[in-house]
Each structure stands twice: as C-alpha cells, then as structure tokens.
Amino acid sequence: MAIVRSLDPVALRADFAIFEREFRGRRLAYLDSAATSLKPRVVTEAVTGYLNNYSANVHRGIYEIGEEATAAYEGARSKIAAFIGATDPREIIMVRNATEAINLVAYAWGRHNIKQADTIVTTEMEHHSNIIPWQLLTQEKDADLEFVSFDEHGYINQDSYEVLLRTKPKLVSFTAVSNGIGTINPVREMVAKAHEVGALVLVDGAQAVPHQPVNVQEMDCDFFVFSGHKALGPPGSGALWARREILEAMPPFMGGGEMIREVHLRHTTFNEVPYKFEAGTPDVSAAIGLGAALDYLSGLGMEHVRAHERELVAYALEVLPERVKSIRIHGPLSASDRAGVITFNLADAHPHDVATLLDREAIAVRAGHHCTMPLHQRLGEEASARASFYVYTDRDDIDRLAEALNKVERLFAKN
C-alpha cells in the first residue's frame, strides 16, 4: 500500500467489502466502531488464506504447512508487539479479547498476589470487563475494591485518585480511553502516580489501540490489554502484554496442551512465556487476521488515524448541538481530550427508539449502557445512544446522523 499523508475515508471504503452492500438503498453509515470495527479485505483474506492453504496446528507439525502456520502465528505476535511498542514478542500473550486478558491477570497474577485487606483501585468509567474480574477477585480474597470518580465533564477526578492512592493499592487498573464517553485519560501521569506508591498498573487499551498511537514503554504500565476485533481484526483476537519478569513469576491461567514442558501424572513443569499462558490450540486464523489488520493500520499511520478522528469529533461537537436542539452530549467537549465516541441523549426520545429509527436510514449506532452501567449511574441516565467513528467514517456520516436525529426529535416532540 502506498504511504498516505493524510487519511481519505471515502477512498478507504473500497478496501471494505461491506460498503458494496446497500441498506435500504443507501450506503451503510456505520457508527458503532467502538463496539466492533468493520473488516477490510486484507484481514478476511489473511483469515481465509490460512484456513484454505496452510490450516495446520501451530508449534506441532514437523511438516511444511505446520511450519508455515507457526511462522504466521508467531509473525502476528511480533506485529502486535511492534504495534504497541513492546520490545520483546515473548511479552505478548495471545488471547480472545481484552476481557480474557483482564481475567487472565485477575486469576493468574491476582490470586497469587492479592491478599486479605489489600486494595485494588479502578474507576467509575470502566467497561464491565475492568470491574467484574476485580469484584470476583476482591470478594474471594476479602480485599478492597475502590473506584475513582469522574467529574461532570467526563474527566477522571485526579484529586480523588490521589486520595485513593494513599491506601497503597497493590494494583491500579483503568482504561486509556473511555468506551462510554470517549475521554482520553492522562495515562502516563496516572501510571507514574500509581508507581510512586508501589502499585502495579493495568491499562485497558481496547479503545486506544485501534484509534491512536500506543506505546507501552512510554506509558510505563505493567499490564496492557486490547481486543483485535475493534482494530479491524477478527473476533477472537487480542493480546495481553506484561513485563517479562511479572509474567515469569505468574502461575499459569489455564492448563492444557502447549503450556507445558513435562507432564507427569502428579506434577507438571510449565513452558516458558508466553506459551505458559496459551493452553490449547489458539485461534490461529484470528491471530493471523489481526496481524494483517495491524499492518493495514500501520500503513495508514496511527497518527493519521487519530488526526482524522479528532477532526470528526470536532465536527460532530460543532454540528450536532446546532442541528439537533434537544441533544445532550456526555463527556469531554474538547476534541483533543476525546476519542471518536459521541454519547448522547435526546430530550424526548429513548435511545432505543433513536437507534431503531436511525436504522431505518441505514445508520448504525449503539443504544443502551454500552457495558458501562456504573458510568451511566454517574451520568444519571438509564441508557444513552452512542455514535463512534473510525477510518471509514467521514463528515457525510455525521451529516446524515444529524439530519436523522433532527427528524427523530421532531417526531417525538411533545405537542
């Protein structure tokens, strides 16, 4: 692919088969990329290429296609490492998604290191996948789970964070970017503050990796997780990164094939990292597909992806309140602090009705709590609607959204 200086979403749509489909006679305005992204052909071709041409298991077959499969799978691991700035591919554990990665840390690291009366700190803006594993762990260990609040503009309350750090937590776990309201959190500063009190830090990169340059060395975190399916990759692909010394000290997560060195009837010695954490045949095709997706994103340049989405956010924050009078937008109103996520409510129409009616115009948005019920309690909303952007989103999508919301608003206006 030619090097692009800036990103042209309309030209990029040619890379995605789905834009050849018509929905109610129109091109799909897909505004739910924060839930999952669309997939370019290079990804689907990488997946079917493996399944059609060299679908052997990995790390086992001493024959040509077995070696091809292993090379492609390990190649994907190296691409993931390079993409997030990890220096050593052995620090990358292949998992199904960010949820599995957090659960892996909660079980393998958490059960070994969290003791009674220890504290884990997270925030009220987390996705449920960064809350529930810690609830389960702290309940089992009779440990404490504390939550940092966020303010009415959608920013994490740093004073409340510093107060909670005084309890000397063992672990701090927070998201780099809120899937609920789009806030881009000051990761480096928050990691540094946590390290000052001796906590390890897990950063949830599910909404960061697809949309902005990410570097785990610069963030200086200890664990980092993300899902491939939000970054143009297939469902079933994702990764946990952690510092090698932490991984080596951690007991395994699941037991089974691949993760062993020697198995005896009464005891087992484990494989080295990362294989110690990859029991069973992995989702090879998804991993290879993710590798292709990260190549595609690298070709676009993540700084261009972020600049493109920042421009769309600025446009949406400008035109939606102008054209949709009853809209309430939640989260930061500055495009610099906000990822391509616009979460909103209309005065008279419920988010589910909004989503149903937008669907009639071939506009796909999310409605509900977006797996962030505590965040919605803080917002004082049962549910919200969410429009989220990616590389194939352009101003026309936002114009269509604004026009359709204006129609919904008029339909529901109380007479």
Add this chain to the structure above:
Amino acid sequence: MDDLYRDEILEHYRNPHNFGTLETPTTAKEGANPLCGDRITLMLAINDDGTVEDVAFTGRGCAISQASASMLTDEIKGKPLSEIATLGRQDVLDNLGIEISPARMKCAMLSLETLRSALSDRVAWQGKTDEE
C-alpha cells in the same frame, strides 16, 4: 422513518393511559429489562369474582415498552382473569401494529411478562410463556 412508529404509539408514549398508582392494589409487580433499562410497575385491583376492576402502571423506557404497557392496561381493564389468561404475545404485537425487530421484542413484551408474573399464582396462562 416516519412510518415506523404509528401516531397511535407515539400518542400512547406521550400520554400513557392508566399511568399512575392504585391506592389499594390487590397485586403489584415490578418488571425490568436490565439490558436496556426499561422498567414498569404494574398495579392491579382484582375483585372477588376475579375481574380486573382497575389497573395502573408507572414506568420509564422506550416508546415501544411504554406504549405497549399503556395498550395492555387498556386491554385488561374490566376483564375477568379467565379472559386475560388467553392473552399472548401476538395480541401485544397486534395492538402495537408495527414491525418489531428481534432486538426490540423484549421492550414490546415487558408489560405482558410483568402481568404474567403478577398473576402467576392466580391464572393458568393459556398462551405460551416463552417465544411463540
């Protein structure tokens, strides 16, 4: 877009019938769709011969769930339990009279499910209680 939600549904949503509470209900039940936050509280006053003398509901949520509750309470008011027992999902869909996508079916059925739950010990439901 305008043709999807009939005026009648929007009218029920804006000005729901039987909206409020009863002072002396014989039975009351809360129902919710935790995934979307729709919720209703249904109150029934049933007299000795098994007739729903009065009914009221409160709730919040989408137009489908609230209009459906408004229409269902109209439908059961003044009716004997024996007749209410024959109500099924198709009756709710017929009342709404619009296309309900699978993702919105739970919204449409919240009031019926809450009614069934409220009357579970008094009525042998003749309509199936799950997908019909």
